[in-house]
Amino acid sequence: MSEAPVLLVTGGSRGIGAAICLLAARKGWRVAVNYASNRQAADAVVSTIEAGGGEAFAIKGDVGNADDIVAIFAAVDRRFDRLDGLANNAGIVDAPARVDEMSVARLERMMRINVTGSILCAAEAVRRMSSKHGGNGGAIVNISSMAAIIGSPSQYVDYAASKAAIDTFTIGLAREVATEGVRVNAIRPGVIDTEIHASGGLPDRARDMAPSIPMQRAGTADEIADAVLYLLSPEASYITGSILNVSGGR
DSSP states (O other): OOOOOOOEEEESSSSSHHHHHHHHTTOOOEEEEEEOOOOOHHHHHHHHHHHOOOOEEEEETTSSSSSHHHHHHHHHHHHHHOOOOEOOOOOOOOOOGGGGOOOOOHHHHHIIIIHHHHHHHHHHHHHHHHHGGTTTEEEEEOOOOOOOHHHHHHHHHHHHHHHHHHHHHHHHHHSSSSSEEEEEEEEEOBBBBHHHHHHEEEEEHHHHGGGTTTTEEEEEEEHHHHHHHHHSGGGGGTTOEEEOEEEEEE
């Protein structure tokens, strides 16, 4: 049986998640590619990894559903019988709106997926990686957003608030498990050119916002993946409770 480390990437079929999966495989990780609905996209990521000599498989599951989260981690257990890293990447945005226009249903969905789902995934990872539970250690990287600092007024304050929660959660969990062999950090992407903008009704957002970014361009999913894989790696062995801005200076 392979001794290569195992990484679970939530929301791994597209955008930043897919870039994390592909780079992790190139760096020697075995990869569990989680997806919520687009099996074809997840299978394409797995096929690319396998074509390069890596090992991966796709797992269907919605991180907004607690039962699905348990099933996702159980699938990793069955396939690899170990877990060394979690990229807590799955998340959503919604259409631009003011806070006084947002429905209870929208807010509940935003927090259930972006906050509760990420916390529950991290908890499952800790149960497998922490020395308190008999694990051999590992690393968690949460995907936050520069929106947590900027607030995203008149666009999606609810999304910004959900990512601010991830920032606080990252610091708290990191300190909670620091003596148990588990490191917990986060990345705050800036404006990244991925499909997530279209899902919020702003397909040209990355292009339109480029002039407002100090580096005068949107970032790429690969640039976020580079930062995530660094924080997962042994080279980041003394880094925990940190939040790294990858935002072009924004």
